[in-house]
Amino acid sequence: MRIQVNAVHFTADQKLLDFIQRKLDKLDTFHDRIVSAEVFLRLDGNDSNKIRMKIFEVKLFLPGDSLFISERNQSFEAAIDLAVDRLKNLLVKHKDKQRHISNRDINRETKDSQQDLVEVDALNEDGEI
Structure with missing residues (x-):
């Protein structure tokens, strides 16, 4: 899976990027058609002396659809763990x-084809083709 990571107003270290990659790669076991992911890392709060909340946002792109999750916590690792659990x-x-x-469509097609066969059988019994 291709993952694009955007750290807003700071630079993410390589350990955090590797952690994100490992966690998101595990999602392939739950859905094998994930095309890519876009990740945003943000710091919440204006005062640099305050403890900031970390915000982890991820958008997964699937064929014909996308899923979005946003989590906030005291650390990026905890926010990532929560987001991955929700994504699973x-x-x-x-x-x-x-x-x-897909099953509903298959059942509908099967019923339609069975109905066509019944109509053909009824025509054959009347001697008309």
Whole structure:
């Protein structure tokens, strides 16, 4: 998966970038068609002396759809963990929804083809073709 990381008004160190990469790569086990991810790292608060909240935002791009999650916490690592957990649940729901829609379409097509076969059988029994 291609991941683009944007750190707003600061420079993220390589350890944090590697942590993000490892965590987001694990999402491939829940949905195998993730195209890419766009990550935003932000610091919340104006005063440089205050402890700032860290904001982690990620947008996953799937074929025909995208998922967005935003989490804030005292550390980026904790925010990333929370966001990844939420993304896992969203990906499972999204995949189930897609599977349900696909199964519904297959069932509808099967019923339509069975109805066509019944109509052809009825024509054959009447001796008309």
